[in-house]
Amino acid sequence: MDNPSEPTPVRVGVLGASSIARRRTLPAMRDLPEVTIVAIASRDPQKAEQFADDFDCAPVHGYERLLDRDDIDAVYVSVPNALHHLWARRFLECGTHVLAEKPLTTRAADTAELARLAAERGLVLRENITFVHHGMHRRVAELLAAGRIGRLRHIDASFCFPPLPASDVRYRPELGGGALLDAGIYPVRLAQYFLGDDLSVAGAVLRDDPETGVDVAGSALLVAAAGETVTLTFGFEHGYGARYTLWGSTGRLAVDRAFTPPATLSPLLRIDEQDHAEEIVLPAEHQFASSVASFAEAVRRAQDTGADPGHAAWAATTLRTAELLDRIAGSATRVTSGKRP
Numbered sequence: 459m460d461n462p463s464e465p466t467p468v469r470v471g472v473l474g475a476s477s478i479a480r481r482r483t484l485p486a487m488r489d490l491p492e493v494t495i496v497a498i499a500s501r502d503p504q505k506a507e508q509f510a511d512d513f514d515c516a517p518v519h520g521y522e523r524l525l526d527r528d529d530i531d532a533v534y535v536s537v538p539n540a541l542h543h544l545w546a547r548r549f550l551e552c553g554t555h556v557l558a559e560k561p562l563t564t565r566a567a568d569t570a571e572l573a574r575l576a577a578e579r580g581l582v583l584r585e586n587i588t589f590v591h592h593g594m595h596r597r598v599a600e601l602l603a604a605g606r607i608g609r610l611r612h613i614d615a616s617f618c619f620p621p622l623p624a625s626d627v628r629y630r631p632e633l634g635g636g637a638l639l640d641a642g643i644y645p646v647r648l649a650q651y652f653l654g655d656d657l658s659v660a661g662a663v664l665r666d667d668p669e670t671g672v673d674v675a676g677s678a679l680l681v682a683a684a685g686e687t688v689t690l691t692f693g694f695e696h697g698y699g700a701r702y703t704l705w706g707s708t709g710r711l712a713v714d715r716a717f718t719p720p721a722t723l724s725p726l727l728r729i730d731e732q733d734h735a736e737e738i739v740l741p742a743e744h745q746f747a748s749s750v751a752s753f754a755e756a757v758r759r760a761q762d763t764g765a766d767p768g769h770a771a772w773a774a775t776t777l778r779t780a781e782l783l784d785r786i787a788g789s790a791t792r793v794t795s796g797k798r799p
């Protein structure tokens with residue numbers, strides 16, 4: 459018998475049998491009482507069947523057919539970047555809440571359009587940037603606010619990893635590939651997390667790969683309203699690294715495995731001062747589960763009240779991220795990958 463004190467789970471349809479859905483998001487959804495995976499849509503019927511078996515839901519052949527279902531409250535969009543805008547818009551137009559993979563779209567104008575549409579319809583729209591849900595960054599923010607490294611002067615953040623298989627969607631410009639949208643978005647959002655949305659782009663470099671036509675690496679310099687600076691580096695032609703350092707007036711605070719830590723990893727936070735070094739081990743957390751739970755909570759509130767109270771704050775930050783990414787792409791000095799003589 460249903461327990462009346464337990465809220466009804468949010469019924470989710472999945473669009474795209476993607477790698478990230480299989481590895482991270484769907485296992486998290488399957489274990490969360492707040493959501494039920496109802497159906498998975500793939501262009502490939504066999505993939506749909508396989509995912510449906512693995513996640514105990516209905517297979518759907520073709521994305522259009524997921525739109526036709528009347529038994530889903532929300533959709534999880536995890537198709538290539540350039541398709542997020544189209545499919546998020548179509549589901550919002552049908553009255554479905556949307557959790558879309560990052561980046562929400564490939565242009566700030568498209569992000570603004572989706573945010574407006576969601577607000578008009580009283581629907582929840584979220585971009586699945588999961589690291590902001592991990593408690594390690596809240597702990598860093600608390601230490602910063604307590605003056606542990608003095609006044610914040612500079613942030614240095616990077617997200618880099620080795621080359622991917624040649625068939626990866628990240629090498630397809632027409633699908634919204636490239637390192638800036640895929641990896642650069644993390645340090646940009648990190649800068650917003652600690653310095654707020656009032657950031658501007660002071661300079662950028664993107665390295666383009668002439669063979670595929672996507673940027674495979676880059677760096678940028680951002681400046682905050684109060685004069686703090688941010689250097690950020692991203693790419694997929696490097697050794698793996700996902701880390702940041704906050705430089706304060708009296709010390710430094712550094713975090714490794716900052717953006718996509720496994721759910722079992724206890725993050726290590728290091729503080730360095732003139733005559734003191736300290737390491738703090740923080741609890742492991744499943745940031746994908748937290749991101750989905752936060753989305754489900756927002757959906758339940760919107761179902762009760764007809765509006766998403768968190769929309770304005772979320773939309774302002776997400777739109778700013780998209781604008782900064784646009785600005786980096788538009789202003790960057792372009793260099794090409796090449797061999798040194």
Ligand SMILES: NC(=O)c1ccc[n+]([C@@H]2O[C@H](COP(=O)([O-])OP(=O)(O)OC[C@H]3O[C@@H](n4cnc5c(N)ncnc54)[C@H](OP(=O)(O)O)[C@@H]3O)[C@@H](O)[C@H]2O)c1
Binds near residue numbers: 500539587
């Ligand atoms: N939040 C995170 O930490 C995180 C991590 C990794 C990736 N992501 C994001 O998740 C999304 C998917 O990334 P992924 O690495 O999981 O990619 P992926 O494994 O290549 O999956 C993309 C899926 O999109 C569907 N698709 C639709 N049209 C396609 C086309 N023309 N070409 C190829 N696939 C097409 C395919 O599903 P069907 O064949 O089933 O239709 C495919 O499985 C991206 O937006 C990425 O940025 C987020």
